[in-house]
Amino acid sequence: MTDDERILRIGSGQGFWGDDLDAPVRQVEGGPLDYLMMDYLAEVTMSIMQKQRGRDPEAGYARDFIPLMERIFPTIVEKGVRVITNAGGVNPDGCGEALVEAGRRAGVQGRARVGVVRGDDLMDRLDDLMAEGHELRHMETGEPLAKIRDRVESANAYIGATPIVKALEQGADVIVTGRSTDTALTYAPMIHEFGWDPEDHDRVAHGVVAGHINECGAQASGGNALADWWTIPSMETVGFPIVEARPDGSFTVTKHPGTGGRVDFRTVAEQILYEMGDPSEYITPDVVADFTSIRLEEEGPDRVRVHGIRGGPATDFLKVSIAYSDGWKATGTLVYAWPDAPAKARAAERILRARMDRLGLRFDEVRVELVGWGSTHGHLAGPPPADHPEVELRVAVRSQDRESVERFSRELAPLVLTGPPSVTGFAGGRPRVQQIMAYWPALLRKEAVQPNLTVDVREV
Amino acid sequence: MATIQLVDLAHARSGDKGDTANVGVLVYDPRDYDLLRETLTVERVKAHFGERVKGEVERFELPNLNALNFLLHGALGGGGTVSLMTDAQGKVFSTALLRMEVEVSDEVAERVRGRGRVPAGFDPSVPVPVREGSVPGSGA
Numbered sequence: 178m179t180d181d182e183r184i185l186r187i188g189s190g191q192g193f194w195g196d197d198l199d200a201p202v203r204q205v206e207g208g209p210l211d212y213l214m215m216d217y218l219a220e221v222t223m224s225i226m227q228k229q230r231g232r233d234p235e236a237g238y239a240r241d242f243i244p245l246m247e248r249i250f251p252t253i254v255e256k257g258v259r260v261i262t263n264a265g266g267v268n269p270d271g272c273g274e275a276l277v278e279a280g281r282r283a284g285v286q287g288r289a290r291v292g293v294v295r296g297d298d299l300m301d302r303l304d305d306l307m308a309e310g311h312e313l314r315h316m317e318t319g320e321p322l323a324k325i326r327d328r329v330e331s332a333n334a335y336i337g338a339t340p341i342v343k344a345l346e347q348g349a350d351v352i353v354t355g356r357s358t359d360t361a362l363t364y365a366p367m368i369h370e371f372g373w374d375p376e377d378h379d380r381v382a383h384g385v386v387a388g389h390i391n392e393c394g395a396q397a398s399g400g401n402a403l404a405d406w407w408t409i410p411s412m413e414t415v416g417f418p419i420v421e422a423r424p425d426g427s428f429t430v431t432k433h434p435g436t437g438g439r440v441d442f443r444t445v446a447e448q449i450l451y452e453m454g455d456p457s458e459y460i461t462p463d464v465v466a467d468f469t470s471i472r473l474e475e476e477g478p479d480r481v482r483v484h485g486i487r488g489g490p491a492t493d494f495l496k497v498s499i500a501y502s503d504g505w506k507a508t509g510t511l512v513y514a515w516p517d518a519p520a521k522a523r524a525a526e527r528i529l530r531a532r533m534d535r536l537g538l539r540f541d542e543v544r545v546e547l548v549g550w551g552s553t554h555g556h557l558a559g560p561p562p563a564d565h566p567e568v569e570l571r572v573a574v575r576s577q578d579r580e581s582v583e584r585f586s587r588e589l590a591p592l593v594l595t596g597p598p599s600v601t602g603f604a605g606g607r608p609r610v611q612q613i614m615a616y617w618p619a620l621l622r623k624e625a626v627q628p629n630l631t632v633d634v635r636e637v
Numbered sequence: 638m639a640t641i642q643l644v645d646l647a648h649a650r651s652g653d654k655g656d657t658a659n660v661g662v663l664v665y666d667p668r669d670y671d672l673l674r675e676t677l678t679v680e681r682v683k684a685h686f687g688e689r690v691k692g693e694v695e696r697f698e699l700p701n702l703n704a705l706n707f708l709l710h711g712a713l714g715g716g717g718t719v720s721l722m723t724d725a726q727g728k729v730f731s732t733a734l735l736r737m738e739v740e741v742s743d744e745v746a747e748r749v750r751g752r753g754r755v756p757a758g759f760d761p762s763v764p765v766p767v768r769e770g771s772v773p774g775s776g777a
Binding site for chain 1: 648649650651652653654655656659661663665685686687688689695697698699700701702704706708714715716717718719721722723724729731732733736753755756759761764765766767768
């Protein structure tokens with residue numbers, strides 16, 4: 178095989194923290210694979226992990242990643258599959274530590290190396306950065322971070338492929354990062370294996386598109402696909418996407434034979450559009466990719482070839498993901514049955530609001546939806562269907578005042594005996610009061626982050 | 638001319654970025670892309686969502702995917718964990734858009750009617766088997 182014909186298989190194993198835990202096992206056992214990428218982080222995940230770490234200094238990463246690795250460690254070592262994940266959250270070191278122990282329990286001592294990428298966490302540096310003149314203005318409102326500085330719970334820069342490539346060069350078999358971009362987990366191995374020049378923007382842009390396809394797991398291989406969803410085979414054994422990358426940048430999206438799901442023009446195109454902003458400028462730390470240049474061709478059953486992608490130079494900034502506490506909320510539900518279910522639910526809403534007013538509770542927002550009548554599509558759902566069998570009354574409140582939210586959570590249940598009839602479905606108990614973590618996206622000059630990025634590789 | 642629902646002409650996927658929902662709309666048949674482009678103007682989409690979208694609507698074209706992408710600003714009640722909406726992450730703004738009624742020629746209406754909906758007699762309790770002979774690289 179010449180270098181030009183070389184194929185690198187990079188499979189997706191998790192699309193979010195809480196995804197199908199058997200999917201990575203199917204990926205490493207079900208056929209050939211070179212790399213397994215697993216994305217664990219969403220906008221609010223870092224703040225949840227930060228909170229867990231506040232209670233337990235050893236926490237702060239995706240804990241279910243460890244038993245998963247213990248399960249697949251012998252297979253990946255035997256087959257030479259390397260794993261790249263951002264499961265490290267706000268504690269990549271703790272995650273790496275636990276991973277080494279999991280490797281030993283799995284019996285791969287001396288046969289695998291664990292790499293940890295750190296330096297994305299800006300929490301301890303925030304005041305210094307602000308003192309140096311980095312205002313970290315909100316990307317949409319333009320307000321400086323100083324406005325909510327005292328309520329910040331986590332702050333992480335989205336980092337690109339460079340430190341992951343470094344860890345691969347140092348021989349790491351399993352690489353754990355903090356807030357790496359989702360896409361870098363897929364294209365870092367391409368840069369490493371094919372020796373791409375980071376300034377070769379078109380090739381790196383291909384990698385970014387491959388990463389965008391891989392980052393949501395089965396959402397590119399039949400999951401959540403609207404087109405002909407009722408014909409998609411065996412979602413109970415869905416094969417997560419696999420990118421077969423070539424040195425010239427072009428790649429084929431597929432999945433292991435015999436698995437469920439579907440990879441075709443429509444499932445891949447739907448995923449490409451997921452969470453899309455301006456498609457001509459998909460910004461990453463390493464390149465700006467033009468998604469309007471993507472060419473998709475079906476080249477066989479469950480095989481889609483992707484090529485033609487243009488890229489441009491990266492910007493001088495990294496995006497920073499900041500989470501800050503912004504009050505409290507709770508959501509509760511009751512179910513009202515036929516006859517006249519919507520009328521009963523609306524009457525219950527009126528009674529509840531009147532009681533909360535009399536109690537002097539203070540809310541920034543009270544939102545009432547009838548599940549079964551427009552809770553998702555609102556007025557677009559049109560007039561109510563005739564004679565509803567039942568509707569669910571869903572009441573959500575939020576407030577800066579925790580007491581008001583606590584009191585709301587005790588006001589819903591009494592409606593069962595003190596409100597309209599034919600009410601049921603309160604088995605779940607009182608609504609849970611949750612702290613709200615709001616999201617503050619900002620930009621930071623690269624030179625404020627990059628010198629702090631470090632890589633540590635150690636033997637299991 | 639005839640009236641159809643957009644759901645028969647196109648499929649869609651939506652997601653969120655903060656308080657903004659995005660909806661990507663893709664025609665089933667490339668022949669209908671110009672029709673989609675002419676029909677789904679920013680004004681039309683803004684009017685369709687009405688009070689559900691507080692801010693601006695932006696539109697981007699992806700002729701390579703026979704698709705349009707819309708950004709609906711101020712659509713998610715604050716977005717993320719702040720939002721009290723059932724659909725706080727904007728996952729079903731996609732099908733909310735596909736409810737739109739559009740005027741098409743009789744020929745198009747006849748070709749697409751029912752395309753986007755589960756066929757009569759579909760039984761969700763019957764498993765859909767994995768296709769035989771689905772071998773990667775076979776090119777078949």
